[in-house]
Amino acid sequence: MKAKLLLAAALMSASRAWADIKVVYHLSEGIPQASRAINNIRNHLAADPKAKIVVVTHGLGIDFLLDGATNQMEQPFAGAVADLTGKGVEFRVCNNTLVSRKIAADKLVMEAKVVPSGVAEVAKLQAKEGFVYLRP
Amino acid sequence: MKAKLLLAAALMSASRAWADIKVVYHLSEGIPQASRAINNIRNHLAADPKAKIVVVTHGLGIDFLLDGATNQMEQPFAGAVADLTGKGVEFRVCNNTLVSRKIAADKLVMEAKVVPSGVAEVAKLQAKEGFVYLRP
Amino acid sequence: MKAKLLLAAALMSASRAWADIKVVYHLSEGIPQASRAINNIRNHLAADPKAKIVVVTHGLGIDFLLDGATNQMEQPFAGAVADLTGKGVEFRVCNNTLVSRKIAADKLVMEAKVVPSGVAEVAKLQAKEGFVYLRP
Numbered sequence: 001m002k003a004k005l006l007l008a009a010a011l012m013s014a015s016r017a018w019a020d021i022k023v024v025y026h027l028s029e030g031i032p033q034a035s036r037a038i039n040n041i042r043n044h045l046a047a048d049p050k051a052k053i054v055v056v057t058h059g060l061g062i063d064f065l066l067d068g069a070t071n072q073m074e075q076p077f078a079g080a081v082a083d084l085t086g087k088g089v090e091f092r093v094c095n096n097t098l099v100s101r102k103i104a105a106d107k108l109v110m111e112a113k114v115v116p117s118g119v120a121e122v123a124k125l126q127a128k129e130g131f132v133y134l135r136p
Numbered sequence: 137m138k139a140k141l142l143l144a145a146a147l148m149s150a151s152r153a154w155a156d157i158k159v160v161y162h163l164s165e166g167i168p169q170a171s172r173a174i175n176n177i178r179n180h181l182a183a184d185p186k187a188k189i190v191v192v193t194h195g196l197g198i199d200f201l202l203d204g205a206t207n208q209m210e211q212p213f214a215g216a217v218a219d220l221t222g223k224g225v226e227f228r229v230c231n232n233t234l235v236s237r238k239i240a241a242d243k244l245v246m247e248a249k250v251v252p253s254g255v256a257e258v259a260k261l262q263a264k265e266g267f268v269y270l271r272p
Numbered sequence: 273m274k275a276k277l278l279l280a281a282a283l284m285s286a287s288r289a290w291a292d293i294k295v296v297y298h299l300s301e302g303i304p305q306a307s308r309a310i311n312n313i314r315n316h317l318a319a320d321p322k323a324k325i326v327v328v329t330h331g332l333g334i335d336f337l338l339d340g341a342t343n344q345m346e347q348p349f350a351g352a353v354a355d356l357t358g359k360g361v362e363f364r365v366c367n368n369t370l371v372s373r374k375i376a377a378d379k380l381v382m383e384a385k386v387v388p389s390g391v392a393e394v395a396k397l398q399a400k401e402g403f404v405y406l407r408p
Contacts, residue, residue: 021399022399023395026270040330042391043366043391043392047368048392049345050391058309063291084395094179096179117179117183118280119179119183119270120183121160123157123187124157127159128157132394133397134298134394134395135298194312200301252319253319256315256323259320259406260293263295269404
């Protein structure tokens with residue numbers, strides 16, 4: 001019986017070790033944080049191409065996902081967002097933020113997906129879907 | 137035997153999926169972060185009323201839990217803290233911070249509970265009590 | 273059979289409860305954050321001397337690990353870093369940051385270890401090595 005339990009434990013550890021890493025990037029600060037995040041995510045995927053990355057945004061964190069958004073050097077974010085989406089990165093936007101800031105969802109770039117609550121999404125991804133946390 | 141192991145794994149995954157989500161909100165920055173956090177937690181509970189939320193504060197993060205504390209618009213925090221406590225949210229304050237900042241524990245609102253170390257509390261909640269992390 | 277599963281679950285929970293806590297401190301902001309982190313880690317180890325702490329740095333977060341680095345009060349970081357290393361704390365530096373900022377690895381204090389990607393390291397420690405997250 002003890003052997004079975006040890007084997008079960010070993011199997012489960014092993015299954016976790018095999019799995020691809022899933023990471024939620026949590027953004028709520030605005031354009032400078034978003035610029036850092038884009039750069040971080042590129043480096044992350046270069047080091048670990050199989051990593052699954054979901055970017056959850058709320059508050060000022062959604063700004064880089066508005067149509068026509070540019071960084072501190074007036075460069076558009078659109079190309080980077082499209083490029084990362086092509087590599088499997090997902091971008092999620094808090095609906096509470098859209099409502100409180102009176103921003104229509106059609107002002108978002110098409111890659112962005114609206115979720116009911118940014119913070120609840122960050123928690124759910126960790127608690128229910130095996131994601132780890134990273135705040136850029 | 138393999139079937140038993142798979143069943144055991146499935147049962148454990150299922151038990152995790154049933155459980156309510158537990159989240160530690162980590163605050164160390166001061167009043168603006170606390171204002172955002174109060175708003176975030178309200179939205180979090182609106183989206184997921186069964187979420188268990190513990191707010192751990194240290195450094196400048198404890199300021200909104202001092203008696204008479206107000207936000208950037210001179211509005212008191214007391215009502216929001218009492219209201220969230222009524223919804224099951226807990227507020228914990230680092231004793232190391234109280235000592236180093238020479239603040240007596242009786243200057244805290246009655247909802248605040250003192251813990252020996254804020255950072256050790258943030259780690260323990262995650263490592264031992266199944267909480268996930270969120271920095272507002 | 274049900275008893276065996278419950279026992280297996282209990283054993284695994286127990287083994288998690290026995291284990292020492294492992295924490296990744298994530299630093300990317302610069303000297304003020306590093307000063308806070310040094311103080312946080314001292315308090316953390318005072319409250320939980322068996323905690324395993326790994327500090328992962330990238331971006332401006334690496335600055336306190338450069339030879340001769342000083343804090344906002346012109347005090348050198350070297351003593352604190354050496355002292356914490358003696359207590360088992362590890363300091364890791366992102367190679368992508370070294371390359372993009374054109375900093376040679378020999379400018380780092382000897383306690384610092386270079387890793388390919390800071391963000392990938394933060395994710396890996398959590399997903400594969402049982403670390404919890406803390407951003408000071």
